[in-house]
Amino acid sequence: MTAPFHMIMYFCGHIRAQFTMFVTCLENLDYGHDNVDPLKSIYDDEYQKEVTKRLKFCIERHVRIYSAANRILRDMSHFIFIFSIIVGLNAIGIVVYGVTVSA
Numbered sequence: 313m314t315a316p317f318h319m320i321m322y323f324c325g326h327i328r329a330q331f332t333m334f335v336t337c338l339e340n341l342d343y344g345h346d347n348v349d350p351l352k353s354i355y356d357d358e359y360q361k362e363v364t365k366r367l368k369f370c371i372e373r374h375v376r377i378y379s380a381a382n383r384i385l386r387d388m389s390h391f392i393f394i395f396s397i398i399v400g401l402n403a404i405g406i407v408v409y410g411v412t413v414s415a
Contacts, residue, residue, distance in 0.1 A: 317395070323384055330377050334370065341366050 342348075345359050353359045 320388055320391070323388070327377070327381055334373055334377065337366070337370050337373070341370075 341363055342353075342359075345353065345362070348356065348359060
């Protein structure tokens, strides 16, 4: 049962890194246009096209991350269920051992 645990830890780290890159991408939507006046940027077609392109990229990336996370979590749910059963049985065994040793 060590392989699923390592897979879960790797998956969590991978998703965390993906979301960190996603947030960085969202924070830098106007990169390269920092000196543009916010009121003038509304009417600047080049700026609007660039921000639209970056937003589409971010939305597509978010959809891919979300669908991959759901698919992997669905696949891992069997391992999580088995792991929780094993932990419960171990806990019962420890309690029984403690009761028999102290009696």
